[in-house]
Amino acid sequence: MINLSQEKSTKLSLFDFKNVSTRTFWITSISFFLCFFAWFGIVPFMPDVVKDLGLTPDQKWNSIILAVSGTVFARLLIGKLCDKYGPRLCYTWLLMLGAIPVVLCGLVQTPTQFLVCRLFIGFIGASFVITQVHTSLMFAPNIVGTANATSAGWGNLGGGANRLGMPLIAAAVVAFGVADGEAWRYSMVIAGIVCFLMGIVYYLFTTDTPKGNFGELKAAGEMVVTKKDQIGFLEVLKDYRVWILFVVYAASFGIELTVYGTMDDYLQNTFQLQRVTAGNIVLSFALMNIFARTLGGFFGDKFGKLKGLRGRVLFLSFILTLQGVMLIFFSGATSLVLGVVLLILFSLSVQMAEGATFSVVPFINKKAIGSVSGIVGAGGNVGAFLAAMLLKSKSSLAEKAAIVSSEGLGDEVIKAAQSAASSSAVANGYLLIGFVIVATGIAALAIKFSTEEEDETEKINGLSPELIPIKVKR
Known part of the structure; x- marks a missing residue:
């Protein structure tokens, strides 16, 4: 329903549910x-998956x-869509179609089927782009950074909450008589069904x-798009600032994904922690998304108010460095206490x-906004891919x-030697990645x-940046 009286929100009122932006x-x-x-x-169940499907380390x-x-x-495509x-329509279809490989992951019988499902499950990671586009359309310049960061941070919690949530779902399934070895399958099916139902809610x-x-709005003639207003995807691709932000997001979100994905093993190998203890430490840092991303958006908005758009860039460069x-x-910490303190500061700054x-x-x-968000969002996953390849190659060679x-x-003795070699190789990888991030932070000033x-x-x-100009008939 068209409601011309609704305007973009200039504040994030979390409990004003009458407000469409909220x-x-x-x-x-x-x-x-x-x-x-x-x-x-699937991450909490990987030991079960490896055993059930006979996965090799590679x-x-x-x-x-x-x-x-x-x-x-998926992120490159979804922004343009x-x-x-x-x-609204993009998120609806992403949730409903993305639920399919999630459900199928619980039904796989071979390593190849599992790898194919993992590839297609990754498509739902494009949800981040739609979230950023939608909040950008709903909130004004003075608050858009805070709104974007908060929605992204709270959504990102899903990547850490599953460490608790999925085992709880599995425990509930087992309580109904399902064998322990099959619980991971039922848990994935349930997660997929919930995503599908959320697509209906979104619509x-x-x-x-x-x-x-x-x-x-278009049917009613309230949204008029002229040729001048239409921005081609190629024009977005030619903007050097988009590609700098692409690299920036690769160096932030991409590295967060990779570091948290490898941190459990690193803490065990370096500080001889138990798997449960290491997992809980990593989970606690992932839960910092509750407030840490919001702080980044908040200070971005504050610096924007003080020094304009340049102020936003200055803060981004500082926090990334x-x-x-x-x-x-x-990467050089040998004490557990010092390592945890530095990991807290890393988690805070990366988010x-x-x-x-x-x-x-x-x-x-x-x-x-959609096209720009899609390209920048894709940078995060490119960064994760490159960092994972670097750490995989270093760790694999050292262990062999x-x-x-x-x-x-x-x-x-062999197991101890493997652990020590892996720890050293990953530490060297973290060191190299750290210097790349610093260089990226400086480059952001461009x-x-x-x-x-x-x-x-x-x-x-006080007005929201528009996705496309909307001319309203009065």
């Missing part, structure tokens, strides 16, 4: 949470890489903009950098060398805005 914020955040919950839902690593690779293409059809209870859906420094120091990135994105091209040098000394863009943002302060 309702959309909650529904898109919950949808994002469920998508990430399902995307990484197949296990490949499943991780495939899960983030599929998202790259959001510009054309609106976020029924959200609108593309506070004034209504794209289709309704700090993130790299924290990872460099962590703030992610929030700060999307406090800049809505202002790059206000007529193509350790096995060869310890041959004939007994299983315990993002510039024209005087016209600065003036326009100042002029429309």
